[in-house]
Amino acid sequence: MVWQPIDVSRPADDPAGGGKLTIKPFDAVDLHSFIAREMEHIAGLKGLRARNRLYVIGDHVSYVGPDLLPDRLRRPRAQIPKQLVQAGVMQPGAGMRTYLSLERAGEGGRVIVSMHLRARLQHPSLTWEVAAYGIPPLQQRFYRVHQLPLDGLERWWSLVGFATRTTASALLGAPRTLSRRTSARRARARALERWRREIDKRHLRFDYGAVDSLRERVADWSQLGFSERTDSQDFLQRLQQGVLIATERFLKDHNVDTSSYDQAQQVINTHTYTFQGDIHAGNFGAHGTVNQNGPAAQPSANP
Missing domain, CATH: 1.20.5 (Single alpha-helices involved in coiled-coils or other helix-helix interfaces)
Incomplete structure (x- = not known):
């Protein structure tokens, strides 16, 4: 989902009177860094993992450079320079984009909910590109050890x-x-x-894209019980609200008039978000409610 645009070109009124404040310069990297630093406290999600990650279309990996693919015949590097990750925020291209990945695991790691954000800052407006995912608990066979009798004989x-x-x-x-x-x-x-x-x-272009994760391969939607459903709904709602609150605080800290943000927030909170993918099912309904109905179809494209 791409959220409603927010006008970030108008300075805020001076609270002491006498005109307008001067907008403090900022870019998308600053916004990503602020969200990553403050989201755990704003959303009330202790243990939230926040990382900026560079995503590149598989057959475009070779165009990014040797920092990502030092050998064309081997896999790309998992750890790359911070400057390259930031470049995916400021100047997306060659099939690459940087997302702020927010991930929260439920009790015992039975359910994992993540939200991927990308700030689209093109003056005079700011928009958020948002994708949310959920991974259900492990398959039943991994819990057989709990069914062993306790009596010695x-x-x-x-x-x-x-x-x-x-x-x-x-x-x-x-x-x-x-x-x-x-x-x-x-x-x-x-x-x-x-x-x-x-x-x-x-000189063939090879698609290095991954289609799933190890955790996803051993997950089973039939193991998603009431507690896991309510946990995932709570996590998703807190993440959405936390991003909105953090965005507002960031804009106010940089002396930006938030009247456009207030209007956009009303539209964002009444959106219906339909998520599609092989590791998640459900949607945000009106006013941020979440509905989960079961696994979605397997996508054909590599992430």
């Missing part, structure tokens, strides 16, 4: 029974499993060698 019998039932099938299936893994590994090696040859000899 029953627990021993449970372990022995499981080992007896599964040992034969595991031993008989091991050669087939090893064979399949070996074949798959060789196929991946051959494919990788072909890609390297195309990149090196024909």
